[in-house]
Amino acid sequence: MNELMNMLSMTKPIIQAPMAGGATTPSLAAAVSKAGGLGSLASGYLKSDQLEKQLNHMRQCGARAFQVNLFVPGAEGEPSEREVQRWKDMIPYADEAGTFTSIDDEWKDFDQKVDLLVEHRVQVCSFTFDLPPEHAVMKLKAAGCRLLGTACSVEEAVLLEERGMDAVIVQGAEAGGHRGAFLPSTRAVGLMSLIPQTVDRIGIPVIAAGGITEERGVRAALALGAQSVQVGTAFLVCKESGTHPVHKEQIFQASASDTKLTKVFSGKEARGIVNAWMEENEKREQEVLPYPYFNTLTKPMRQHAAKQNDPSHMSLWAGQGVGSLGEEENVDELMERLWPGMS
Ligand SMILES: Cc1cc2nc3c(=O)[nH]c(=O)nc-3n(C[C@H](O)[C@H](O)[C@H](O)COP(=O)(O)O)c2cc1C
Structure with a gap:
């Protein structure tokens, strides 16, 4: 049992x-927390009433500690109508896309979610995409919530510690899904380099994320100084996950x-399995509109593809550990494979 496991009430460093x-x-x-790890809810694409339903569900499941993740809204300016139209002409079904949410509405949504976490006495809150604002840090800390920030470089980890985080998740370039990087100078750094250099620079515990799918990866991360790992792709293909069956099959x-x-x-930037949409647009990679605008425009395309079980236009997020995942497991089996025994 290390400092972080104690802090987050875990008996396995997962x-x-x-x-x-x-x-x-x-x-x-709930199954992860029950098995001795820390289970997590993702509120990034949920409205606060949807998050509240999930929090109530967690209570009904009798879950002890768990984490809720918040996207920190970005400050990118809205793209011009001409740029939007250009992409609408190229993205299938983009005409069905909803209107862009304003940055003010995104912050309102963020603050409502923070209030919900306080009200529901959520024990752990993590942030990605930027430093959380000071008012949210103060409110959550006053309610006894433990805070985790996401860093893709040593410099980002230092800033997160200064912002008052209790621990930092270092996300290596191997990781599946969106990168949490927020400094323009941050490039893709592998986990093997990121863990020890971050551990040497900050005084709070480090959690390692990216490409870990089995016990050897967990032990390697701990040997480099991490106090726990955060595993995504291996849980994506668990029986209890809500992942689309085609996405699981592709993994x-x-x-x-x-x-x-x-x-x-x-x-x-996000890591996923290469498909037709990625290949067709490789050359236009630098011309895309900033998040969240581009996400809004491609949403109908992704939804249509998912309905038709067509992997060519779905976002098949996955980390570089995919090669070692071959069949569906339930959470208990995966937890036992990642960290056999109770401690
Ligand atoms: C499908 C998918 C969705 C993700 N969504 C989030 C998210 O909402 N918030 C977040 O902080 N990280 C998110 N991540 C990144 C994970 O927190 C983590 O860094 C990553 O999964 C670790 O790499 P691995 O997938 O190789 O295990 C996501 C990852 C995947 C695969």
């Missing part, structure tokens, strides 16, 4: 990554070099 988009169901998160078939970082689904 955190199930929050994964926005429907994968991290309350049943998945089972993929090898490590089948994934790539791309901006062509959301406007923000």
Whole structure:
């Protein structure tokens, strides 16, 4: 039992990554916490009333400690009508896209979620995409909530510690899904380099995320100085997850070099299995609109593809650990495989 496990009430050093988009169901998160890890809900694409339903569900499941993840809204300016129209002409079904939410509305939504976490006495809150604002840090801390920030470089980890986080999740370039990087100078750094250099620079515990799918990866991260790991892709393919069956199948078939970082689904860098949409737009990678605007425009395309069980236009988020995942497990089996025994 180390400082972090004590702080987050875990008997195994395993955190199930929050994964926005429907994968991290309350049943998945509750099963992870029950098995001695820390289960997580992802609120990134949820409205606050939807998050409240999930929090109530967690209570009904009798979950002890669990984490709720918040996206910190970005400050990018809205794109011009001409740029939007240009992309609407190229993205299938983009005419069905909803209107863009204003940055003010995003912050309102963020603050409502913070209030919900306080009201529901959520024990752990994590942030991604930027430093959380000071008012949210103060409010959550006053309510006794433990705070985790996401960093993709040592410099980002230092800023998160200064902002008052209790621990930092270092996300290596191997990681599946969106990168939490927020400094323009941050490039893709592998976890093997990121863990020890961050551990040497900050005084709070480090959690390692990216490419970990089995016990050897967990032990390697701990040997480098991390106090726990945050695992995403391996939980995506669990029986209890809400992942689309086609997405699961693509993960089972993929090898490590089948994934790539791309901006062509959301406007923000994320790692997924290469498909037709990624290949067709590789050359336009730098021309995409910023997040969340591009995400809004590609949403109908992704939804249509999912309905038709067509992986060519779905965002198949996955980390580089995919090559070692071959079949569905339940949470208890995966937890036992990642960290056998009770401690
Ligand atoms: C489908 C998917 C969705 C994700 N959504 C989120 C999210 O909402 N918030 C977040 O902080 N991280 C998110 N991540 C990143 C994870 O927190 C974590 O860094 C990553 O899964 C670790 O790499 P791995 O997938 O190789 O285990 C997501 C990852 C995946 C695969």
